[in-house]
Amino acid sequence: MAPNRSQIRSKLQPHLDHIHVKLNKRVHTKYPKMPLITFTGLPCSGKTRWAEQLIEQLEHKIAAAQESSAPGHNYKIVYHSDETLGISPMAYKESATEKHARGTQLLAVKRDLSRSTFVILDSLSYIKGFRYQLFCEAKGVVTPHCVIQVMNSVDTCVAWNDASSPKKWDSDVIHQLSMRYEEPNADSRWDSPLFTVVSDYAGETLPVDQIWEALVLKRPPPPNAATLVKPTTGNDYMQDLERLTLEVVTKVVQHQQLTSAGGNVVVDALQNICVEIPTEAVSIAQLQRIRRTFVGLNRMRSIDVHRIQSVFVDYLNKSLNE
Incomplete structure (x- = not known):
């Protein structure tokens, strides 16, 4: 008499369980959790x-x-704030210095997204585009993330600032930032899960159990082609990254030496890759600073060699013309 389905399954179950355990180990080894809290x-x-x-x-x-x-x-827990990163409140007075501050924050987060680490970024994070960048970094390494919004009235923020010694912020800057603040939206994937706490409410508590559930017990979001971080391929990749980005910077410098500021620098005519030079002259120091930042951001990921200059030119154009 042939064995029935239940008998076959009972014989195979130990082997299935063994395979399931091995697959789970592979998943957790390949995609370790590295929770990000913004x-x-x-x-x-x-x-x-x-x-x-x-x-x-x-x-x-x-x-x-x-x-x-x-x-x-x-x-383990890694904590970053403007204070630990050496970012002054004065940085938020000008768009250029503020952009540099956000770059410093993003670089610190990317550096410390490592196996089994809570990375906490304690900063304004008031621009939804910046929160989206952080979300992409977390998703790219297949790790959970969450956003914690700390709410308080503008008047209370100003009063608390005035009461601090020494006074850290210019009151006008606080008011300006409140006008520019882009509220997180729980319906947006980069702001979800969203936890909100109200500072001037005496009975307020942190929802730590829900945060632990979201970051430790739930599976992280799957990556997609746009955000997945590929491991670097060694010295050859770094040499290509350094060489190809330096070629772009060299062409920009040569263009400015031959002509006045402004115009387009053709990097690759066939692919229509051009650097858009602003009307003001761009210093070599500024170009090298942008290049170093780009190399640092992409040191731990592998961009296809034929795309390095295209991606760098996009980054350079945004940095020069924002």
Whole structure:
């Protein structure tokens, strides 16, 4: 008599379980979790106080998980803020210095997205485009992320700033930032999951259990071709990255030596790759600074060699003309 389906399955089940365990190990090895927590809110809204509370409570969660080797038992915490990154409140007075500040923040986050690490960014993060960049970095390495919005009235933020010693922020800058602030939206994937805390509410608490659930216990979002970080291919890739970006900068410098400022510098006529030079002259130092930033941002990912100059020119054009 031939065995029935249940008998066949019972014989195969140990082998299926073994395969399932091996596949799970491969998934977790290939795509380790590296949760990113982005704080957003106005200056002096209480973000740092909430970030400190979150760190303390996450440390308790990690310690509890270590007792039973539960998920999260091997996690550590890395904290970044404007203060730790050496970013002055004065940087937010001018668009150029503010853009450089955001670049510093993004670079720090990208550097520290590593196996089993909570990366906490305690900053304004008031531009949705910047939060989207952070989301893409998290998704690119297949890690969960969340946004914590710290809410407070503008008047209270100004009052708390005035009461601090020394006073950190210019009151006019706080008001200007409140006008430019782009509220996070829980329906947008780059702002989700979104947790909100109100600083001047006496009974407010952090939803730490929900944050732990979202970042440790849930599966991270799948990557797509646009955000997936590919491992670098070694010295050859870095040499190509350095050489091809330097070629672009050299062509821009030569163009400015021969002509007045402004115009287009043709990098590749066949692919229609051109650097758009602004009307003001661009210094060699500025070009090299942009180039170094680009190389740093792409050091840990592999861009196809034939696309390096195209991607760099796009980045250069945005940096020069924003």
